[in-house]
């Protein structure tokens with residue numbers, strides 16, 4: 001299996017270099033993902049947040065179960081028949097300090113852990129908004145309300161045992177929202193992405209960087225110009241793996257639809273406007289995990 005050539009975007013160049021902006025657009029069009037370097041999250045904060053991830057997912061089950069869902073799929077996810085080595089805790093939504101506070105209280109987080117969740121949460125929220133703006137800008141569109149789009153935050157643990165080697169950690173899927181920032185494990189690989197030729201390629205760890213990928217809503221919003229990334233996690237070695245995902249989902253309280261500027265004679269509107277939560281339900285009820293449910297919303 002070949003390793004991926006996922007594009008690398010330099011966040012320090014993105015404000016001032018046209019070439020970097022073009023690279024960003026091409027990454028969204030061809031891959032639906034890229035890695036970012038020189039971003040605003042320090043390696044110290046990333047390491048601290050990973051430690052909190054480990055500590056919270058090591059809590060007794062009774063406590064983890066207190067992390068109840070706010071929208072479907074936003075609370076504690078126990079290991080299941082489909083993903084037996086995987087569990088996660090989650091927070092909805094990241095832009096709300098009250099939600100962050102509730103998440104920490106549910107899990108009896110210490111004052112120190114709370115501080116780290118808050119610092120990481122605020123920093124990663126700022127970053128996801130900035131990346132969203134740059135992606136929109138790469139198509140010549142100004143979006144000024146990404147900061148109001150709800151974000152889900154999730155800490156993932158893979159308890160890979162010797163028997164798990166060769167099997168799946170997280171089943172093949174696309175993310176349903178607009179944009180995801182993933183802090184993948186800096187030591188343990190396993191993430192694989194589907195490339196344009198239809199083969200899975202491993203994404204090796206790249207310490208200090210963050211992986212960004214587009215979800216189904218980016219396909220709709222860009223009127224089909226951008227692709228959503230099909231990915232999965234495979235167990236390569238018998239060890240624990242931790243990752244941290246921030247999902248910027250969709251506009252709050254209004255329809256998901258491509259802006260007028262992206263609709264014209266050559267690019268007729270592809271999808272009918274819809275509410276994100278309805279789309280999320282459609283995916284789940286039809287067991288369509290890789291974006292196929294968008295076909296149900298196609299206009300022609």
Ligand SMILES: O=C(O)CCC(=O)C(=O)O
Pocket residue numbers: 154156170175182184185191231233242243245
């Ligand atoms: O753990 C990973 O590397 C990927 C997790 C993922 O795909 C997700 O949380 O949607």
Ligand SMILES: [Fe+2]
Pocket residue numbers: 173174175231
């Ligand atoms: Fe994902």
